[in-house]
Amino acid sequence: MRLTIELAPRDPIALRELADAVSDPKSPQYGAYLDRAALEQRVVIDARERAAMRAWLGRHGASRAARAVDGPRSISVSTDAAALTSMFGAAIVRTLIAERRLGPELALSLPEPLRGRVRALALAHDHVAPPVSRVRATERVVAPPERGIAPADVRRGYRFDPMLRGRGETIAVMALGGVPRAEDLDGFWRAHDVPLPEIDLVPLTALGACASDPSARFETTMSVQWIGALAPAARVVVYVIDPALVADPWSTFLEAVLDDAARAPTIAVTSWSTPERQHRRVHGREGFAALLDQAAVLGVSVIAASGDWGACGGFPRVLTPAGPVCASLAPHATFPGCEARVLSVGGTQVIDVERWRERAWSAPVSDAIRDAVHLPHLASSGGFSETVAIPAWQRDVLAASYARSDGTAVVPHGRAQPDVALAAWGPAHAYRALLDDAWRDDAGGTSLAAPIWAAILACANEARRRVDRPRVGHVAPLLYAMRSLHPITEGATDLDLPALDARGRRTWKRVPGYVATSAWSPATGLGVPDVGALVAAITCREEPPMRAAMYQRKHVRSPNAAPKDYDFIRLPMQVDVAPLVDELERAGALPYVSSLWKWHRGTRFCVLRAGPPGALPGDELITGKDVDAPILATLPRVCALLDEAFPVRAPLAWIGLSPARSQIRMHVDNTQHWDEHHRIHVPLVTTPGARLMVSGGFVHMPAGSVWAFNNSRPHGAINTGPDRLHLVIDLASTPEVEAMLARGERVRGERDRDAVIALSRDPLGDGGAGERPEVLARMRMQ
Numbered sequence: 001m002r003l004t005i006e007l008a009p010r011d012p013i014a015l016r017e018l019a020d021a022v023s024d025p026k027s028p029q030y031g032a033y034l035d036r037a038a039l040e041q042r043v044v045i046d047a048r049e050r051a052a053m054r055a056w057l058g059r060h061g062a063s064r065a066a067r068a069v070d071g072p073r074s075i076s077v078s079t080d081a082a083a084l085t086s087m088f089g090a091a092i093v094r095t096l097i098a099e100r101r102l103g104p105e106l107a108l109s110l111p112e113p114l115r116g117r118v119r120a121l122a123l124a125h126d127h128v129a130p131p132v133s134r135v136r137a138t139e140r141v142v143a144p145p146e147r148g149i150a151p152a153d154v155r156r157g158y159r160f161d162p163m164l165r166g167r168g169e170t171i172a173v174m175a176l177g178g179v180p181r182a183e184d185l186d187g188f189w190r191a192h193d194v195p196l197p198e199i200d201l202v203p204l205t206a207l208g209a210c211a212s213d214p215s216a217r218f219e220t221t222m223s224v225q226w227i228g229a230l231a232p233a234a235r236v237v238v239y240v241i242d243p244a245l246v247a248d249p250w251s252t253f254l255e256a257v258l259d260d261a262a263r264a265p266t267i268a269v270t271s272w273s274t275p276e277r278q279h280r281r282v283h284g285r286e287g288f289a290a291l292l293d294q295a296a297v298l299g300v301s302v303i304a305a306s307g308d309w310g311a312c313g314g315f316p317r318v319l320t321p322a323g324p325v326c327a328s329l330a331p332h333a334t335f336p337g338c339e340a341r342v343l344s345v346g347g348t349q350v351i352d353v354e355r356w357r358e359r360a361w362s363a364p365v366s367d368a369i370r371d372a373v374h375l376p377h378l379a380s381s382g383g384f385s386e387t388v389a390i391p392a393w394q395r396d397v398l399a400a401s402y403a404r405s406d407g408t409a410v411v412p413h414g415r416a417q418p419d420v421a422l423a424a425w426g427p428a429h430a431y432r433a434l435l436d437d438a439w440r441d442d443a444g445g446t447s448l449a450a451p452i453w454a455a456i457l458a459c460a461n462e463a464r465r466r467v468d469r470p471r472v473g474h475v476a477p478l479l480y481a482m483r484s485l486h487p488i489t490e491g492a493t494d495l496d497l498p499a500l501d502a503r504g505r506r507t508w509k510r511v512p513g514y515v516a517t518s519a520w521s522p523a524t525g526l527g528v529p530d531v532g533a534l535v536a537a538i539t540c541r542e543e544p545p546m547r548a549a550m551y552q553r554k555h556v557r558s559p560n561a562a563p564k565d566y567d568f569i570r571l572p573m574q575v576d577v578a579p580l581v582d583e584l585e586r587a588g589a590l591p592y593v594s595s596l597w598k599w600h601r602g603t604r605f606c607v608l609r610a611g612p613p614g615a616l617p618g619d620e621l622i623t624g625k626d627v628d629a630p631i632l633a634t635l636p637r638v639c640a641l642l643d644e645a646f647p648v649r650a651p652l653a654w655i656g657l658s659p660a661r662s663q664i665r666m667h668v669d670n671t672q673h674w675d676e677h678h679r680i681h682v683p684l685v686t687t688p689g690a691r692l693m694v695s696g697g698f699v700h701m702p703a704g705s706v707w708a709f710n711n712s713r714p715h716g717a718i719n720t721g722p723d724r725l726h727l728v729i730d731l732a733s734t735p736e737v738e739a740m741l742a743r744g745e746r747v748r749g750e751r752d753r754d755a756v757i758a759l760s761r762d763p764l765g766d767g768g769a770g771e772r773p774e775v776l777a778r779m780r781m782q
Contacts, residue, residue, distance in 0.1 A: 347424025697749020
């Protein structure tokens with residue numbers, strides 16, 4: 001057996017707060033996503049703790065699982081029942097073997113060194129996943145069929161922008177078995193004149209009979225075909241899982257997406273869903289929610305089909321001699337669309353392809369679909385979660401109650417789904433798909449609506465990248481804030497399902513569906529997109545400027561703050577820096593000290609003029625002003641510059657040294673002295689790789705130029721070249737100084753989103769490694 005120990009992130013509360021901030025269009029941190037390396041630093045437990053866990057597992061008889069590579073979020077070992085009992089005791093092992101997974105409810109009952117560090121234990125058959133492969137193009141061309149909704153119909157009906165193809169995006173698809181054939185994928189795209197997309201198959205488990213399961217293969221094939229048809233420039237990565245070998249396929253899929261730094265998916269979509277109650281009973285909520293927090297922090301959009309079961313929570317699953325029945329016909333939500341950080345996609349029925357008219361989806365299915373799911377009709381799923389609270393971004397949209405077709409109503413009591421909708425079925429047939437060289441016209445359901453929404457977000461991300469905007473990431477808050485989708489106002493999601501009557505007989509009963517309305521409804525969510533208009537609105541939407549309040553204490557601004565209404569000002573003066581640099585070199589080793597400010601970690605400074613000494617070296621910069629440091633007496637040229645070059649004598653000055661490949665993380669200078677003074681930079685030694693940033697704009701300051709730099713706005717610096725040396729001066733806000741600034745040239749700086757994101761990371765993300773305890777204590781309070 002293979003035991004996977006799923007590790008808890010180091011600080012899940014901080015991670016959740018960051019996920020909220022980067023996903024909220026009203027937040028100053030909106031779109032300031034981390035990359036996978038930075039996220040891993042926040043998630044991974046200490047290497048010594050991980051080694052202690054492995055040693056403990058080894059002492060109890062576990063060994064490293066064959067070809068298993070530990071990710072930052074888990075440890076995998078091969079084990080047996082005796083070793084498991086030695087580790088956890090007979091009671092826990094009985095439950096683990098029966099359920100295959102134990103969630104956080106047993107975390108405190110685990111022995112050291114696992115206690116408090118594990119979010120779940122998962123048990124599966126030991127297996128070896130086959131190697132990754134790429135779908136190779138074939139040359140055969142297949143003629144398109146006459147029936148079924150074609151890619152051109154969808155592009156026309158939803159008004160796709162023909163210039164957007166999903167370039168630069170990677171879409172991850174969850175496949176529960178069902179490996180698609182290259183001949184079917186290429187044949188579909190060639191038949192519709194679609195450039196062949198790049199497709200990777202990544203097995204996450206061993207693949208037995210599930211690889212060729214007809215229903216699973218139809219599901220995977222139609223998803224990949226339609227993503228490729230509508231976003232052909234996007235890379236598609238199919239993560240294939242045998243659901244019999246893992247306890248929670250959705251967690252396995254999302255962990256793979258988060259860990260895959262080589263392919264770095266930007267969108268993850270699953271067409272598979274399950275009853276919320278069933279998933280929660282076995283897996284709890286916190287584990288998957290923590291993975292979704294991490295996806296949001298990366299800016300990965302997670303999309304899920306709401307399901308095809310109407311208001312009911314799932315397919316008939318209870319086996320009886322007469323056939324399967326539903327355990328309950330009461331309205332329930334589905335997983336994972338019930339999660340707050342998942343875009344839940346419902347379905348509509350196209351009743352007129354030419355004019356593209358839609359209604360809520362409840363319709364008969366083809367004979368092939370009926371034989372596969374044992375239901376003559378399907379309908380879009382929607383409803384309200386029993387375990388996830390209504391998110392803040394949904395509260396203002398929801399009504400007091402929602403009508404069902406039998407006249408009853410349901411009061412919203414949790415996260416509402418779906419968020420959006422898309423065509424799931426047509427007038428008499430559904431979408432085209434090519435399977436085993438044969439055309440079918442019954443592809444569809446929310447299983448296809450969700451992948452098409454993945455293609456839409458890929459196009460939106462491409463458009464945003466063109467104007468230097470971040471990806472949409474967890475997009476639901478933005479969609480609810482914009483409310484730019486077209487509501488569906490006709491129909492209901494009624495569905496007939498088998499259940500047991502009062503005498504225990506299997507009978508068919510009508511499950512009243514939700515009624516579509518002109519606002520959000522459980523039938524069709526916010527509605528369907530005009531893709532071109534939606535992408536334009538998302539791309540042009542004004543977003544708040546970047547700030548850096550996340551990693552510093554709140555600051556009460558001085559009532560006498562200087563009027564700093566600029567980012568950068570290049571002053572109309574030039575300094576001959578060669579004599580100054582020569583003077584500094586002749587002075588010998590300057591008394592540099594390491595910065596005490598967490599945002600400046602790794603940089604050093606030499607105080608020239610400041611206040612009296614404080615408790616720590618460098619405290620002079622915050623204890624006062626106008627006190628010359630002893631070194632200044634040996635630097636007459638520098639002293640003359642401070643006294644004579646500006647309208648007033650500089651009360652505070654220092655030499656700032658930023659070593660090669662150093663960063664000054666984004667922050668706002670937060671003392672009242674700094675509020676009341678203008679910051680001046682005179683670069684002494686620099687290269688083009690040294691850039692300063694204010695409010696997201698970057699400037700390289702050439703040697704000898706003189707700049708005002710607004711340290712009261714979010715600012716930072718990045719140096720990809722050799723050591724950078726600046727003379728830094730504070731000037732009081734006097735009429736003469738303000739007049740000097742007015743004569744300068746205001747500069748906003750060049751945008752560099754990736755650099756801004758790099759500077760937005762937690763300056764103590766490594767826990768303050770290498771800092772003295774008294775210095776680290778001060779940094780944590782800054």
